[in-house]
Amino acid sequence: MTTLSDRVRGPVYQPGDDGFAAAAAGFNLSFAPRPDLVVTATSVDDVVEAVRFARSAGMRVSVQGTGHGAEAPIESGLLIITSRLDHLTVDPAACVATIGAGVRWKAVVDAAAEHGLAPVTGSSPAVGAVGYLLGGGVGPLARSHGFSSDYATGFTVVTGEGDVVEADADTNPDLFWALRGGKFGLGVVTEMRVRLVELTSVYGGSFFVDTSDIERMLRAWIDWTDGADDRVTTSVQLVGFPPLPEVPEPMRGKLLLSVRFAFPGDPAEGQRLVAPLRAAAPVYLDMLGELPATELGRIHNDPADPIPAYVHGNMLDRIDQGLGTAFLDVIGPGAPDSPFFAGELRHLGAATSRDVPGGSAVGGRGAGFACAFVAGQPELFATAAPAAAAHWDSTAAPWISDVNNANVVSQPITAERVAACWPDDIRERLGQVRRRYDPDQLTAGWWQR
Template sequence: MTSILAERIGGAVYERGDDGFADAVAGFNLAFSPEPDLAARATSVRDVVEAVRFARTTGMRIAVQGAGHGAEAPIHSGLLLNTSGFDKLDIHPEARIATIGAGVRWRSVVQAAAPHGLAPITGSSPDVGAAGYLLGGGVGPLARNYGFSSDYATGFTVVTGEGEVVEATAEENPDLFWALRGGKFGLGVVTEMRVRLVELTSVYGGSFFVDTPHIERMLRSWIDWTDGADSRVTTSVQAVTYPPLPNVPERMRGRRLLGVRFAFPGDPAEGERLAAPLRAAAPIYADMLGELPATQLGTIHNDPPDPIPYYVHGNMLARVDQGLATAFLDVVGADSPFFASEMRHLGGATRQDVPGGSAVGGRENDYVTAFISGQPELFDTAAPAEAARWDSVAAPWISPVNNINLVSQPITRQRVDSCWPDDIRERLGQVRRRYDPDGVTLGWWE
């Protein structure tokens, strides 16, 4: 089969054990080692067309991987199609549009747009692939002010599950365009997308931290503060146990701190005023809030830039209150298998759908949690056990609807299905059957 596909496409094709196979399938989460039957590097739209047609005739499923941040479920068969070579990026400053290839990371878009006083609405990490992130909706450090990142998509070039190249916009194949903004998978292979940019050169943002004795006080104050918070401000909190390592700032080494992240895309003086009640809620151990250029938005969350092994579990929350704070504090204690535990405040613009609607799930939820373990020896034992305990104690607050970009381990059919309300999930199924009737591009999500 390798030779047949290799004759059809210009990119390299690998079987397990071949030189280059491991690099072609490697994702960001080193806890997973994908083992598809075949891996192929696509270098052109024609390559994608031929790969899809090959998979369809051989009965294979295709998993698509660009930057690799979404690869968090086992792959034991099929074809992994690597689209990282689609690195085309054009900024059209007058139209405020970016044309982005399927392999481009947000960092490149941010840097290219900045000289024009423009910025994309990205996620917390600038190293995430733009396409995979956008297809699931995407909430970043400016979510309450600007909404889901997929709300800014204006068009996609897609190879359908039948190997046909189509455009999806509000006017052309509008049902597919609706589905691609939040539907994530089973809709073909996106090779290019067009995204609207916003005028943005700086924000008032960053983080400040409180030490262990003040974590509870700060968390409870933050939860109260978010009730009625200015919709222009996006915040989150994260309890972190910092390891005593040289690459960790000296004042944080070996400490357990609660960080409060803050982002306001406006006048710094107004941002300082809006942050003042939070700053006054508890004694501050370290303060890193201030004016940031838009190119430094990624420093607010400071996500790791290099691949690492990790276990992550989380949920969207229907509501929060002090009872939820008690449950959260119980799980993030000093003996927790999770070195980092966060809660993000959404709402604001994330609740407002785009004209014509989109397939984004979870718009009705205003909070999301995530618990992260970085110790591989705990991934099959303490981490999932504590995740299950969290699901139990937090059950009164956990929303029945999640978001596909936020779905976390363990990834099951039931958890994936919960990423959309019933009406959206049913409509998504109809669109998937129309553009991929054989389910070729369901990949690892099936």
């Protein structure tokens, strides 16, 4: 039997080879992938050959672009790296971007901006576009524009049997439906097309309150979200900044609450809409203003460099002051021993609650909010972090949605938590589509990320 190296143009690595660890590494440094083989695909043909090789060898296939979505270890099988599938074109007349599987959102943002257009992205411009969008994706424009996957217009996919197929509203519409939110087990996406929107700037950014005002601002934000303008997307994040020289001095060693705000409209109207929040407590740091669409990543300021992380997330049906108390109990000023250094609540609803024509497989459309907690000390990942996550799940149970989302679920990854990423009807239909395009579930070992 020929080796995989004989069949692909991209480099192939085995454990022990120089370059193996670097090729397999993802963004989350708490995982060190240990597949049996790694192939860095340089073309669709490389992906086809890799899938067919894995199929003949009885190996599961994992896929990684940037690795931002890594929430479980890869300990066997064939890992396909798509980072070299980095082709990108923008058709300004059609308002469509064609995006290779290795492209990060920042490249799409910059290319679209040349034409006064923008993709509906996530909070981090460093995230791989394809892996993020396959799970739905909620970013800083979620309430005004919806899930990022709502803007997908087509995909090129290598199926679990090694065939190249197209999926859009007219061709393989069942697969197209599934790829908008179905996340995994549907083959390997090598390219997607997404619709762009006319957007050059937003009124947005963030402002911070100091430790003594965290509870006051959090509770004011919770009340403010009840009846908030559908055009406004907000979130709050409570962060304990480490006392390190690389942290800006005003934040160094402090526990702060950040209020993030995005309004894709007139700045004067944005100022009016955010005024009640700004007045709710003394503002410690103010970073709100008119932002070019190319700088939307500044609203959340997600880490740009790889870090070790334990992330736990849920979709929430609703929130109220009882939920606020539960949140503060896990990570607030009165919880100094929390393993989490950051906790976030995002306001959803409005456009995220409306499905696209023809429907999609996104889980969690009925949720009004999402939450996430992040721990950064690896020695806590096996003990304190899971215990704190379980405590949150128990305390916040009255607010946690029965249906989660594949991009939100995070750790711990269990069969039950993954199954809960979709309501029963969507999960059953997804299973049918997965069996059709990947009958042996070759690509279901872990999802594209």
